[in-house]
Amino acid sequence: MRIVLGDYPRVRAVKDLPGHEFVEVKPLYAAFARMVRRLEFDVCELALATYLQARDSGVPVTLLPVVMIGGTHHRSLTRLPDAPALPPDGLRGRRVGVRSYSQTTGLWVRGLLREEYGVDAADVTWVTTEEPHVAQYTEPPYVERSDAASVADLLKAGDVAAAVLGPRAAGGQGAGLVPLIEDAEAAGRAWVERHGTVPVNHVVVVRDAVLEEDPEAVDEIYAALKAATADAEPPVGAGWSDELAKALEIGGRYAVEQELVRAPVDVAAIEEGAARWSE
Template sequence: MRLRTLLGDHPGTAALKNGSIKSDLVAFDFVDYSPTNKGFKPMVREGAFDVSEMAIVTYLMAKSFGKPMVLLPNVVVARFQHEYALYNAKFGTLIPCDLNNRRVGIRSFTTTTGAWLRGILANDYRVDLSSIHWVTFEEAHVAEFRDTTARAPAGKQIIDMLLEGELDAVLGEKVEHPGLKPLFPDAASEENVWFARHGVLPINHMAVVRRSLSEKNPEIVREVHRLLVESAKTSPAAPRFSTDEMHRSLELIIQYTAQQGLIPRAFDVDELFDDVTRIS
């Protein structure tokens, strides 16, 4: 069976994409989106692929609206988030607790990095997210979501607005510029403290399949999962999660996503999978 597939170029996907990992059951027709997240919208809105990389918050939101996708227990991208928050030091020093009542830019309010960072700010630094004036630049991948944030003026770029003083801080960005400073001054140290408290490596992207594929061809879905596992094993840089570690990370991002009103309720982790893909 040939599967139309969206997978970015990551350490854990390289062997599958270059053909080093093969299967007698399936072949992959890889589609090219740059960056890969540009393909999430057609997957959510049109079911454009049989197999797709997917931001975990996009998947949670898609599930809340009944989109016909099923999560696979394969982590594609995972990272700590603290270094993806910046402010402009030209206008004074900022630390996380200073964000209340400020203007904060983010590419889309529904990005996974944004959801992780807002969860960290609210739960670990007592930031009142409702006091912040959020400025966004893109719509959500899930069309049904009602975005109440302020949209940046047409043609404006997020980093330019930060440099010009039109934003006080931005989330989800990591750029080298002499005037821009990290909101968390020692991100590595903050990440270590946060990990010691929560025992979680934040998941950004996982893999999903069309629900109909899982219902009609479960052996194909199991083979896709196996191939992704085998591909990840070939790279020491690929994310590695035990079942318990994956469960903890998913549980926390579900909590954050529900707190922020991106989904109407907190799912149980088991609900994200079906009988073919469920982790045990």
């Protein structure tokens, strides 16, 4: 099988499995469009929002119950350090930069903005530098595309008042930026306590045709991922759980509210598809 996984220490042992081709893609998110548009890989790490949109568009992939990365995102809504203070509810009518409207970090940020500050996705103009991964998706009218090279450039040029750029943003773009949310770490912990789960960013999917033709090989990959993530901090790990179901339900609800998907996300159907790997 052709497999794409991020270069995490915990999965390096998985890449030692014989008989498979592990494809290195950097940055990792460059693999996502290749997967959902051309089914270029057999097993692929995928951003949650991309998975939800692919499923909504009928792309033939199945979710493996594996979370590769995740975490809270109150720290990911930022501004320049020398810019005036701007409370989150002050974003109504403003322009906010984000790499892509369908980026998963943006999904979680917009969700908390609506939930905690009453700011709907449509209250903001989202200025993007990249197109969605899923070709069938059409962005809502409150999304604009910029020819800027990066979201950080949008901030520096004053084209946006804030940006979805966390500490782990690609290329170090989030370095030195200031969170709009005061005590973002505490706010993130409160979100987790309130919802009983941790936001999921990257999952793993398998092509349906591969699952039908060689399920044992897929089982081998899943077992290796489960062993590799056994001691990881939530939400990273393998296996269906109430926490994963809650994250999918909340992320799916946010996706509907933000016009990322057309239909409500059927978490029970996703669980049924992953039943092969449930315990």
